[in-house]
Amino acid sequence: xxxxxxxxxxxxTIFAEMSALAARTGAVNLGQGFPDSDGPQGMLDxxxxxxxxxxxxxxxxxGLPELRRAVSDQVRREYSLEYDPxxxxxxxVGASEGIAAAVLGLVEPGREVIxxxxxxxxxxxxxxxxxxxxxxxxxxEQTTQDGVVRYVLDPDxxxxxxxxxxxAIIVNSPHNPTGTVLSAADLNLVADLCREHDLIAxxxxxxxxxxFDGRVQHPIAALPGMRERTVRISSAAKTFNVTGWKVGWxxxxxxxxxxxxxxxxxxxxxxxxxxxxxxxxxxxxxxEWLRTxxxxxxxxxxxxxxxxxxxxxxxxxxxGTYFVCADARPLGFTDAATLCLEMPAxxxxxxVPVSALADDEDRWAPIVRFAFSKRPxxxxxxxxxxxxxxx
Ligand SMILES: *Cc1c(COP(=O)(O)O)cnc(C)c1O
Numbered sequence: 001x002x003x004x005x006x007x008x009x010x011x012x013t014i015f016a017e018m019s020a021l022a023a024r025t026g027a028v029n030l031g032q033g034f035p036d037s038d039g040p041q042g043m044l045d046x047x048x049x050x051x052x053x054x055x056x057x058x059x060x061x062x063g064l065p066e067l068r069r070a071v072s073d074q075v076r077r078e079y080s081l082e083y084d085p086x087x088x089x090x091x092x093v094g095a096s097e098g099i100a101a102a103v104l105g106l107v108e109p110g111r112e113v114i115x116x117x118x119x120x121x122x123x124x125x126x127x128x129x130x131x132x133x134x135x136x137x138x139x140x141e142q143t144t145q146d147g148v149v150r151y152v153l154d155p156d157x158x159x160x161x162x163x164x165x166x167x168a169i170i171v172n173s174p175h176n177p178t179g180t181v182l183s184a185a186d187l188n189l190v191a192d193l194c195r196e197h198d199l200i201a202x203x204x205x206x207x208x209x210x211x212f213d214g215r216v217q218h219p220i221a222a223l224p225g226m227r228e229r230t231v232r233i234s235s236a237a238k239t240f241n242v243t244g245w246k247v248g249w250x251x252x253x254x255x256x257x258x259x260x261x262x263x264x265x266x267x268x269x270x271x272x273x274x275x276x277x278x279x280x281x282x283x284x285x286x287x288e289w290l291r292t293x294x295x296x297x298x299x300x301x302x303x304x305x306x307x308x309x310x311x312x313x314x315x316x317x318x319x320g321t322y323f324v325c326a327d328a329r330p331l332g333f334t335d336a337a338t339l340c341l342e343m344p345a346x347x348x349x350x351x352v353p354v355s356a357l358a359d360d361e362d363r364w365a366p367i368v369r370f371a372f373s374k375r376p377x378x379x380x381x382x383x384x385x386x387x388x389x390x391x
Contacts, residue, residue, distance in 0.1 A: 010125040014356035018340065022350035027343070028382040030304075031350040033176065033322040035373040039241035040289040043282035050274035057273065061265055063091020063249070064276040070283040071249045078208075079219050081227065083251040090257050092264060093271040094246035095206045095235035099170070100126040102202045102231045102250065104263035107132045107167045114161050114169040116153070118177055118357035118364055120204065123170050135161045136359045139178060148317055151180040155189055162193055168200040169193070171220060174207035174320030177354055177369040179301075181215050181319040191223040194230075200256070201230045206238045206248075209290050211320040212298040221251075231256050236279040238322070239290070247271060247279045297322070297372070300379055304372040307383030312390055313368070322373035325354060329366045331389055336368045337361075347388040 003011060018031035038044060062068060068085040075081045083089055092098035099122055107113055109131030115123050117138040127134045137158050139151035171190055173182040182190075194201050201220050208217045221230040235248035250260050282289075301318050308315045313326035333339045336353035344350045354367040372379055 006128045006131065007125070010121075010128060013121055014352055015121075018344075018350050018352055021341070021344050025344040025348070025350075027345075027348045027350045028378060028385060029350045030370045030372070030374065030379075030382050031340075031352045033238075033371045033373055034243040035241045035322075036375055036378060037241060040282060040286040043240055043242075043278050043286060046281040047274050047278035050277040055274050055277055059091075059270050059273045059276060061270060062086075062089065062261065063270065064273060064280065067091055067247075067249075067276045067280040067283075070280040071251060074283045075219075075232075075251055078217070079222050081219065081221055081232075081251070084254075087254045088251060088257055090250040090252075090260055090264060091271060091276060092233075092248045092250060093268045094237060095204060095233050095248040096122050096246075097264060097267060097271075098231075098233040098235075098248045098250045098260070099123060099202065099204060100129060101260040101264035101267065102200075102233065102256075103127055103130045103132065103168070103170075104267075105259035105261070106200055106202075106231070106256065110165070111167040112163060112165045114158075114166060114199075116169075116171065116175075117359060118354050119170070120172060120176050121357055123204075132167070133165075134359075135163070135166070137161045138358075138360060138363055139175075139180065151175075151178050151316070152183065153186045153189055158189060158193065162197050162199070166197060166199055168202055170202045170204065172204040172206075174211055174217075176207070176321050177323050177352065177357055178316060178325050179318030179321045179323045181211055184218065187218060187220055187223065191220055191226050195225050199229070201226065203230055203232050205232060206235045207321045208234055209239050210294055210297055210322065212294060212301060213319065215319060228253050229256075231260065236282070240279065240282050240286070241293075242275075242279075245272070245275045245279070247275050300372040300374065300376065303376060303379050304370060304383065307379070307386065308370065311383075311386045316367075318372075322371045323369050324372060325367050325369050327366050328368055334366050336364075336366055340368060343389075348385045349382050 022029040068089040072085040103126040231252040237243040318324040354364040355361040
């Protein structure tokens with residue numbers, strides 16, 4: 001094996017593996033979280049126009065000025081957060097590069113980063129790239145007054161994870177894979193810890209527009225004393241149905257952006273100029289389109305959730321994102337990793353085992369993540385096939 005030791009655990013991603021398996025078997029892919037319809041036509045046209053008009057050379061290192069301005073306007077409009085387009089905004093090659101740049105630029109080797117489990121797999125890889133160590137805190141189940149089981153942070157577990165070596169905590173809400181929107185209490189708990197222990201919050205808010213049932217996004221950066229210690233990351237991928245464009249951004253105070261840039265400029269220097277122009281256009285003018293997306297997605301969530309309940313899964317309600325998690329034990333399956341490997345050939349549906357996004361594989365063993373960011377006919381066909389799992 002030629003791969004360096006610190007990257008050996010990260011040689012492939014579960015999403016790529018499951019998508020490849022879905023393609024090989026002709027399965028309906030409810031595994032990887034990408035939408036199967038295009039973003040707003042005006043944005044697609046803007047990208048083509050940008051290429052035709054010669055916007056094809058390197059943009060400035062921090063990103064195209066009009067995109068930085070559009071991002072700054074968007075966070076002010078949505079959250080009343082002020083970020084100077086010249087210095088507080090850094091355009092990245094997707095949120096993924098933003099996360100890697102934040103960890104590489106802000107966390108010394110040997111220091112610790114707290115991840116909330118289950119976690120998007122790139123977080124653990126970014127921590128490994130930096131030569132840092134991850135400390136993992138699981139979400140725990142809590143039953144609400146109306147009998148709904150939600151995932152929440154356990155204050156004692158989170159506090160116990162902070163050590164003198166802790167440098168940062170990565171928080172993702174709405175949360176992939178569970179579909180949880182962290183409560184105000186959970187966000188305040190994170191903020192308290194960051195203030196008490198002088199930690200940096202790296203917030204992954206790529207699903208900031210994909211919340212259901214009237215919920216709205218509350219950035220941690222907007223909490224008292226948090227703007228100065230928060231690196232807020234988002235992306236066009238999930239906001240505008242362009243996961244293949246890889247246009248993301250960081251908003252943070254200048255000293256934190258400086259640190260992220262120090263890493264980012266040596267990773268990619270910059271991303272694709274015409275796509276940045278198109279995303280700037282979309283942030284400025286496609287606000288009506290943005291309001292329609294969660295409505296349609298909520299319908300898709302309901303369709304898939306109802307189907308999974310009918311099949312016999314124990315479903316955790318999804319409050320946002322592209323995903324819903326379901327416990328397979330009522331169907332007689334205790335190991336979702338095996339189930340997800342067998343399902344494409346056996347019933348013609350691909351999904352992702354949540355244990356692949358966790359250190360404590362036993363804790364998450366029976367949980368399957370299904371993506372509903374698909375056209376209704378695709379979800380219906382997936383649901384029809386899943387009925388074969390019934391015993
Ligand atoms: C999809 C996703 C990303 C990656 O976003 P890109 O802009 O495509 O790099 C990051 N974080 C989470 C939680 C995601 O689901």
